[in-house]
Amino acid sequence: MRLGSMWRDALSALVREPATQQYPFERLQAPEHLRSKLHWDLTNCTGCGLCAKDCPSDAIDVIVLDKKARKFVFRYHVDRCTFCSQCVMSCPKKCLEMANDEWELASLTPDDFLVYYGNEEDVETVLAAAASNGADASSTDTE
Amino acid sequence: MSAIAALLIFPGGVFLLLVGMIYEWIDRKLVARFQNRMGPRWFQPLADTIKLLAKEEVVPDGVDARLFFTLPVIALAGAMTAALYVPLVGFEASYSFSGDLIVTVYMLSLLTLGTGLAGANTLNRFSLIGATRTLTQLFSYEAPFLLALLGPAIVADSWQIGEITDYAGDHVWLLVTQPIGFLVALIGLMGKLELPPFDAPEAETEIVAGALTEYSGRGLALFHLGKGVELVIGLTLVAAFYLGGVTHPLIFVAKTLALLSILAGLQALMTRLRIDQTVGLWWRYGALLVLAQFLALIVWEGVM
Amino acid sequence: MPTTPTQENDVFRIPIGPQHPALKEPGHFEFTVDGEVVTAATLRLGYVHRGIEKGTEGRNWIQSLYLLERVCGICSHVHATAYCLGVEKLAGVEAPPRAQAIRVLVAELERIHSHMLWLGVAAHEAGFDMLFMYSWRDRETVMNLLEGITGNRVNYSANQLGGVKCDIDGEQADDIRVGLDFLEGRIKHYLDVVSQDTMFLRRTRGIGVMTREDCERMGIVGPTARASGVELDLRVHAPYAAYPEHPVNLVTATAGDLEARFIVRVNELFESIRLIREILDDLPEGDLSVRVPRRIPAGETISRVEAPRGELFYYIKSNRSDMADRVKVRTPTLPNMASVLEIAVGHQLADIPMILTGIDPCFSCNDRMVAINDPSRGEQAWTWEQLRQYGIEYYR
Numbered sequence: 001m002r003l004g005s006m007w008r009d010a011l012s013a014l015v016r017e018p019a020t021q022q023y024p025f026e027r028l029q030a031p032e033h034l035r036s037k038l039h040w041d042l043t044n045c046t047g048c049g050l051c052a053k054d055c056p057s058d059a060i061d062v063i064v065l066d067k068k069a070r071k072f073v074f075r076y077h078v079d080r081c082t083f084c085s086q087c088v089m090s091c092p093k094k095c096l097e098m099a100n101d102e103w104e105l106a107s108l109t110p111d112d113f114l115v116y117y118g119n120e121e122d123v124e125t126v127l128a129a130a131a132s133n134g135a136d137a138s139s140t141d142t143e
Numbered sequence: 144m145s146a147i148a149a150l151l152i153f154p155g156g157v158f159l160l161l162v163g164m165i166y167e168w169i170d171r172k173l174v175a176r177f178q179n180r181m182g183p184r185w186f187q188p189l190a191d192t193i194k195l196l197a198k199e200e201v202v203p204d205g206v207d208a209r210l211f212f213t214l215p216v217i218a219l220a221g222a223m224t225a226a227l228y229v230p231l232v233g234f235e236a237s238y239s240f241s242g243d244l245i246v247t248v249y250m251l252s253l254l255t256l257g258t259g260l261a262g263a264n265t266l267n268r269f270s271l272i273g274a275t276r277t278l279t280q281l282f283s284y285e286a287p288f289l290l291a292l293l294g295p296a297i298v299a300d301s302w303q304i305g306e307i308t309d310y311a312g313d314h315v316w317l318l319v320t321q322p323i324g325f326l327v328a329l330i331g332l333m334g335k336l337e338l339p340p341f342d343a344p345e346a347e348t349e350i351v352a353g354a355l356t357e358y359s360g361r362g363l364a365l366f367h368l369g370k371g372v373e374l375v376i377g378l379t380l381v382a383a384f385y386l387g388g389v390t391h392p393l394i395f396v397a398k399t400l401a402l403l404s405i406l407a408g409l410q411a412l413m414t415r416l417r418i419d420q421t422v423g424l425w426w427r428y429g430a431l432l433v434l435a436q437f438l439a440l441i442v443w444e445g446v447m
Numbered sequence: 448m449p450t451t452p453t454q455e456n457d458v459f460r461i462p463i464g465p466q467h468p469a470l471k472e473p474g475h476f477e478f479t480v481d482g483e484v485v486t487a488a489t490l491r492l493g494y495v496h497r498g499i500e501k502g503t504e505g506r507n508w509i510q511s512l513y514l515l516e517r518v519c520g521i522c523s524h525v526h527a528t529a530y531c532l533g534v535e536k537l538a539g540v541e542a543p544p545r546a547q548a549i550r551v552l553v554a555e556l557e558r559i560h561s562h563m564l565w566l567g568v569a570a571h572e573a574g575f576d577m578l579f580m581y582s583w584r585d586r587e588t589v590m591n592l593l594e595g596i597t598g599n600r601v602n603y604s605a606n607q608l609g610g611v612k613c614d615i616d617g618e619q620a621d622d623i624r625v626g627l628d629f630l631e632g633r634i635k636h637y638l639d640v641v642s643q644d645t646m647f648l649r650r651t652r653g654i655g656v657m658t659r660e661d662c663e664r665m666g667i668v669g670p671t672a673r674a675s676g677v678e679l680d681l682r683v684h685a686p687y688a689a690y691p692e693h694p695v696n697l698v699t700a701t702a703g704d705l706e707a708r709f710i711v712r713v714n715e716l717f718e719s720i721r722l723i724r725e726i727l728d729d730l731p732e733g734d735l736s737v738r739v740p741r742r743i744p745a746g747e748t749i750s751r752v753e754a755p756r757g758e759l760f761y762y763i764k765s766n767r768s769d770m771a772d773r774v775k776v777r778t779p780t781l782p783n784m785a786s787v788l789e790i791a792v793g794h795q796l797a798d799i800p801m802i803l804t805g806i807d808p809c810f811s812c813n814d815r816m817v818a819i820n821d822p823s824r825g826e827q828a829w830t831w832e833q834l835r836q837y838g839i840e841y842y843r
Binding site: 177178179180268269271272275339340342343346347348349350351411412413414415416417418419420 | 459460461462467468469480482483570571572573574575576577580581584644646647649650795796797798799800
Binding site: 003004006007009010013014016018019020022 | 175176177178179180181182408409411412413
């Protein structure tokens, strides 16, 4: 039976830096295997859409413009993503990767959360189609 | 003119409120550092107070609105009046008369009494339980605390704070001759201010904010200010009585701050007591110990 | 002057919840008190019913994994493990040994994180913020380890159907060992604090005593039951994943009070640390996963794992489609909740938050639709319309 059995912690804390991290001023280094923003590589993609099919939070749209010419646009909703990396596992051609950079994803506009991957002209085709169909880009799913 | 200055600027009024906030900040900062946290920035108590003062006061259904508004004022006024009779930061008390010790202790109780009544005034169930606990605690620590302050009064043979502090300054520190009284006075101050571990009346995990649950704006700010003021006065009294009387202001402030850091350490290291344990502690140990010391003092005085 | 419910029938009821500082999740308790002593208690749950079980029926087997992982925010990995083990059993495949070992490793790290979180919360309920702050500070260590292994801090998503996603290389193993060495020292200190600090023991010793018979009668599970001497731990009595290769020593106590619950949980931390070290030293080589068909053969199965809070039960039924026909979850908090109402009576109001926290409640885990048998009305099941009506009335 002891009174104040944590006194050692209390005294040593006085000479130690607080454990609190002053986030915007000092940042931890992200661990090597951290799952952050999803990246897509067109090179091997066959447009099978398994990633979109298995995504639990509906964060991926694979837009197939021309299957033969391998014109694909990969639309990624960062705000819906739960970073489970199931898409990375599901992809048979290993086109997807969750790198450990880019984990500070806060933004003031929703637009930053809609990411298009693909050849520039293809993305522009999709965006133009979305614009002609009205402002709602999500209504242009053409999987 | 000097009376008004004493009331509004120094030692009462603005000065006292500011010192109260600074002490509150030191207390919070120390507890935070003991817990390896950052703690608040220096202006946090001031910012809290300004925010609360600017907020709308929501008057709940079923309360006596006049009491609801006056109780915080009375509580704060009581605490600030008490400041006129104590040697704040080592300066002579503004007013002094024979028996002002009793008046001061009474004025200091007004805050607790006001808190209790404020809780009992509302119909909120957490407030009612909190008010019961506040008043229960008032009755349990008040007697030992008073006895602990009367110990120095007995040896100084006076009821006047100025004379007691003079006596304390001329003799060896009363902490040495009356250690039990010092301990009881210090812990009694924690009970009075409902600091952990004696915070059962406002135990947030049980009864939210206790008696003050229904207070949201100015009333809450005034009660908080009152608490800060009482912390300053309590520390001043204990330091003046037990730590060698009134000395140079800087040394005196250093003494009160030393006491404050002891209080902060005790707050950090202790687990909250249940209200029955608080009462048991005071009446079984605190009161008996201080009575024993009291008897010893009286006998000693008689022998001398 | 308006009256309040406090004046009805001359009883004084204290509502705790759905919003209350003592509760980190919504639940509604009403304690009838006589002065400070509790004389009766009632409970209403269901504030965070999210329809997860029904949700699985509209998702494919893979998507359901991530939905079920979110049943509990603290013990997410055990939910995923229970589901994966069940689905793998239905599909007739078995995850490779290395995957099973990593599953257990993450589960034990998660147990450390969950128990340390509980230690802090319970200390805070007792008004001992010092222990709260320090145990949560040290819990960051294990959170960082989990982040380093799986890439996420809370819902790790370490599992996939047929295995795990993340491997453990030598560098990670060393990081884990270093973290565990630090934690072991700290946990020894916490064991000293919870078993020796005079002030803290005044709030835990002899409070909320549950005998072994009480536990067995109410069906209490997990560390709460083990603190009363019930020898029940699925890792020991029905080992799954890699537990057959890495046996667990049962941790029990006999006192059945809050102190015993503290000691059992803290001692389980040592056991977890020992187990993790053992697995790290003896990690089988091999693949991380096997292929699981998209359509699971028809059938039904149960899957039981030991969550940090006790036995977690999954029932999974498949009708040979790519979606689950039915998934039923029973989380350990549900049986334990009954004990709070029973042991609260006769205790001080101040002990109630401690008693409630003593079972380590997780409200959103246990809030799911329960079929109500009402013999007086002769109704066993509800039609959709009745259910809808009930919902409308309930939230009115």
